[in-house]
Amino acid sequence: MSLAKQFNTRPLYQQVADEFISRIVSRQWAPGQSIENEADLARSLGISLGTVRKAFDILSEHRLLDRQQGRGTTVADLDSASANGRFSNIRDLQGRRIRGDVEVGAVSLALPTPRVAAALGVNGRTPLVRFERQRFHHGRCFMVEEVHLRADASAHNASPQDLRRIALERWQGQDLATRKCETVGAAPAEERDVAIFGIGRMGAVLTLERVIYSYQERPLELRIARCHLGDDLTYGAT
Template sequence: MSLAKPFNTRPLYQQVADEFIARIVSRAWAPGQSIENEAEIARSLGISLGTVRKAFDILTEHKLLERQQGKGTVVTDFTTGKMRSRFSNVVDRSGERVSGEVEIGGVHLAVAPADAADLLQVNARTPVLQFERRRTHFGRMFMTEEVYLRVDASARDLSQDALEQLAFARWTGHDLATHKRESVTAEAATAADKRNFKIKEDTSILKLRRLICSYQDRPLELRFARVHLGSDLVYASA
């Protein structure tokens, strides 16, 4: 099997990493599956063992693969609680990342505002999936979110139920989210924050903007969030 394409100037190990990611996206390599011996993969692709190892290192760095004692290299299962909260900078007092219990509403296709379209790198007329998310921790709401999810053109043909399922699934299973870019500022709570978080109107809250991207830096999801940490949660910048 030849991985090189005409005029492809990217290093071979990156092309190999792309091939492995395609296998994960297509579920040829399923979540939790142990991957065959690296030497066998190198022989089947007709490339060096060192190239395969460099590709594996990339995927391990992005947490798409895990090296487990006694099992070798395993495809990461993104459905576990730990992986679902991997992009959260909100932690509890023990340092555990908190994603909370999630409630979604207002799911619909819409043309994104200009700033959102620019960040998602979509045409100003291209529909995105827009919805609201609310997160609670032990029964207390701590985050409200306005979310814009990049979707394929086929989303226009989906039923409302299918759109809502897509909002819950987000990028899991059809693309591989590996990193984020997040900014945070503090400001006084608004009247809406007061209602949502049951706090005084002048209480300080956090305003977050987070862009989740794929391995190749393709924007997948943009969210604008408002957060009230309370006494039990902390925002960890690292």
């Protein structure tokens, strides 16, 4: 590691956290891997133990590391089912986060509307990966999502198969998603809601608009969702 590649005014512990983040993104630190202890890391990097601990605090806060007393520190498995559901505020009656069984519809590249462009911090000429997701719980569809996903320039010439792979992988392996911002509302049921959720025409649906951000506060994904939670699911923001 070299923290002197270029002039950097950020505190050293944040630069060290950035270095550790890059190791996770590149899989140099693989999911589930045990990390050498903080003192050994400090010696190998030529920095203080306190600096390494502050960097680890940042990664732990973002749930990128799992630190357990007496068992050391391991890299979080961001591909696991529990990690994939860490941004969900949908819970079952036992309070467990529910990601649901996911079905992805047709995937395409599309220019964003002004609303989408503003949410993802892109201009209106930047193609985004667009697709629909449906989420099921015990065989019942409880959420339909319109998803807009930032992708690198290679996606602009991608085949339909490659676009679908991007939609399934999303931001994993490209960036580290660490937080979300979600807006909650309600709306009268539309014809499609009646058909998909099996609700009455006079019913209502929960609406969710969520942006997921990277560690560097870069917007990665916008989802606009309509939900019918039924009797066995609840919404609880945390």
